[in-house]
Amino acid sequence: MGVLxxxxxxxxxxxxxxxxxxxxxxxxxxxxxxxxxVYINEQSATVKDGKIDDYRVNVKITFEVK
Incomplete structure (x- = not known):
């Protein structure tokens, strides 16, 4: 495993x-x-007319540096 x-x-x-x-x-x-x-750091949503309009996530993505 290399550097992440x-x-x-x-x-x-x-x-x-x-x-x-x-x-x-x-x-x-x-x-x-x-x-x-991938690590789901946070979830949120916007609401329009009493219903969820848009789902949002803040994620941390881990990758190997070569």
């Missing part, structure tokens, strides 16, 4: 927190390689 680095990423989805976390990893993997794990 952690970045913090914010992502959202109108489908749910799981989809928001998947969006975070998918977007980060476009520019970050060797992703090893």
């Amino acid at each position: 680095k952690v970045i913090e990423v914010l992502a959202n989805s109108n489908e749910g927190w799981e989809a928001a976390a998947k969006n975070a990893v998918e977007e980060a993997s476009k520019s970050v390689k060797n992703i090893r794990s």
Whole structure:
């Protein structure tokens, strides 16, 4: 195992927190390689007309630096 680095990423989805976390990893993997794990640091949501409108996650993504 080499050196690991952690970045913090914010992502959202109108489908749910799981989809928001998947969006975070998918977007980060476009520019970050060797992703090893993701830690859901925080979850939140916005509400519109009495219903959840947008799910948001703050995640920490760990990847290996080569």
